[in-house]
Amino acid sequence: MTSNPVILITGASSGIGEATARLFGMQQGYRVVLAARRLERLDQLADEIQGSGGEALPIKTDITQLDQIQGLVEATLAKFGQIDVLLNNAGFGRMMWLEQLDPIDDIALQLQVNLNGVIQVTRAALPSMIERRSGHIINMASVAGLIATPTYSIYAATKFGVRGFTEALRREVSILGISVTGIYPGGVVTEFQQHTGVDRKTGLSTPGFMQLTAHDVADTVFRAVQRPRRMVVVPWFMWGAVWLNSIAPGLVDFMIRQRFTNRERNL
Numbered sequence: 001m002t003s004n005p006v007i008l009i010t011g012a013s014s015g016i017g018e019a020t021a022r023l024f025g026m027q028q029g030y031r032v033v034l035a036a037r038r039l040e041r042l043d044q045l046a047d048e049i050q051g052s053g054g055e056a057l058p059i060k061t062d063i064t065q066l067d068q069i070q071g072l073v074e075a076t077l078a079k080f081g082q083i084d085v086l087l088n089n090a091g092f093g094r095m096m097w098l099e100q101l102d103p104i105d106d107i108a109l110q111l112q113v114n115l116n117g118v119i120q121v122t123r124a125a126l127p128s129m130i131e132r133r134s135g136h137i138i139n140m141a142s143v144a145g146l147i148a149t150p151t152y153s154i155y156a157a158t159k160f161g162v163r164g165f166t167e168a169l170r171r172e173v174s175i176l177g178i179s180v181t182g183i184y185p186g187g188v189v190t191e192f193q194q195h196t197g198v199d200r201k202t203g204l205s206t207p208g209f210m211q212l213t214a215h216d217v218a219d220t221v222f223r224a225v226q227r228p229r230r231m232v233v234v235p236w237f238m239w240g241a242v243w244l245n246s247i248a249p250g251l252v253d254f255m256i257r258q259r260f261t262n263r264e265r266n267l
């Protein structure tokens, strides 16, 4: 058995999770556990990683299902014996006005996947890290976990929740040798945009120069593993918006109303 470190990635079938799996599994010598619902994609990615000389374990997992989460962690420990890094990355967003969101498919499911899923996967993986007095939990939040904007009400609620969970957990487990990091990306070009339901009258969207690739965020994850940090905002200049929102929330309210809400609501 090799002693290469093990990373478990949820949402590994596309976007940030897939790019991170490639980076860790094909370039950084990690054994990679790939979790998501679309098994055929995970199988294909695992084949690629193995073809490059790496080791990968694809496990079909719906993180809204507790028995599947338990199965994911048990299968990982049975095969690799340890989890060095847990990347809680699976998530989706529906960016519509609250009154347009379906109570189950949009609201309950976002809370279930983006927040409860992160909590439950972490809870299931944590005992093995505590036992080894070692591990790193990385939660993929979003700038929407720091700044809440219209049509992001539920998505922001989930990501603010992930931030609270991440910060409390870090203070629970750092004494046990376990690091906890929150990553807060701005816009990233992935399949995420295909599921948002966005239909803007203004055509407003994140300017191209501010958009990240999934590889950018995968690199951010790797740097966080090399040098554990409490939180990473990426791109770094989004800190400017976070700062403005915290010192002058009334001004930000006004700007958003003028630039976005008035025009989108047609009032």
Ligand SMILES: NC(=O)c1ccc[n+]([C@@H]2O[C@H](COP(=O)([O-])OP(=O)(O)OC[C@H]3O[C@@H](n4cnc5c(N)ncnc54)[C@H](OP(=O)(O)O)[C@@H]3O)[C@@H](O)[C@H]2O)c1
Binding pocket: 010, 011, 012, 013, 014, 015, 016, 017, 035, 036, 037, 038, 039, 061, 062, 063, 064, 089, 090, 091, 092, 093, 113, 140, 141, 142, 143, 184, 185, 186, 187, 188, 189, 190, 191, 192, 193, 214
């Ligand atoms: N793209 C952005 O602009 C952006 C910005 C900031 C933060 N983020 C965050 O980054 C993370 C990854 O997003 P992405 O941009 O890479 O989007 P993506 O390409 O759509 O990937 C989302 C992943 O989540 C998985 N997933 C969704 N529901 C799941 C469920 N019930 N159980 C298990 N896996 C599930 C999907 O796999 P299956 O469908 O195969 O299950 C997929 O692998 C998310 O947490 C997102 O909120 C994204």
